[in-house]
């Protein structure tokens with residue numbers, strides 16, 4: 001395989017492309033705490049057996065909370081800038097459905113440099129990610145892999161979009177259990193970045209994914 005994709009020396013700053021960027025350290029601790037509480041709320045609502053009176057009271061409380069938050073908003077497309085201990089700077093969308101730190105619907109998944117190369121992350125998906133009884137929905141298994149594979153390309157200096165994603169479901173992926181997600185770049189060809197990754201539970205592979213990421217066209221790279 002030709003290895004001629006050009007990693008960018010420095011990831012492009014989304015501000016240069018007109019995006020708003022929020023450095024992660026500027027997200028208020030109170031918002032992080034609120035997001036955690038809402039995750040817990042979504043799970044509680046999904047599984048409750050409460051009666052009509054409790055449900056009505058809860059709905060009113062949630063509606064009141066929602067009203068309190070209807071002020072100024074971050075626009076769609078707002079990016080988050082995350083800095084890693086190894087000095088790597090990463091950009092993602094603030095409300096990314098898999099990894100967005102302010103998205104209560106995200107597990108969330110965070111990927112860090114793995115000692116063996118590539119990236120590694122952990123996530124626990126609760127019962128609101130259920131497909132078959134007790135198991136993570138296959139679409140969410142694919143979403144975890146897509147995010148991890150995209151992050152691996154980005155961390156290698158080649159941020160891009162998924163052109164193709166293949167998932168093999170080897171074993172059931174359990175809910176409410178620690179999952180390990182690993183991903184790495186396996187090859188490059190022009191702007192094509194080939195990535196592979198796995199989800200494991202208790203050391204056993206539950207799903208494997210491979211993807212083709214097409215590196216974004218950057219100013220000055222001639223589109224190669």
Ligand SMILES: CCCCCCCCCC(=O)SCCNC(=O)CCNC(=O)[C@H](O)C(C)(C)COP(=O)(O)OP(=O)(O)OC[C@H]1O[C@@H](n2cnc3c(N)ncnc32)[C@H](O)[C@@H]1OP(=O)(O)O
Pocket residue numbers: 090091092146147148149150151154159160161162163164189190191192212214217
């Ligand atoms: C820190 C940040 C972490 C971010 C993680 C994010 C993870 C989430 C990732 C996603 O979910 S991305 C969202 C889902 N993907 C999309 O919405 C992409 C939709 N598709 C597109 O926008 C375009 O088709 C795409 C950008 C993928 C490619 O368009 P381009 O015009 O830039 O590329 P072009 O068509 O010139 O193709 C470049 C090369 O890729 C090849 N290619 C493109 N699409 C392909 C495909 N589908 N299958 C196979 N090969 C493909 C194409 O043949 C060519 O190969 P060669 O170099 O050999 O000529």
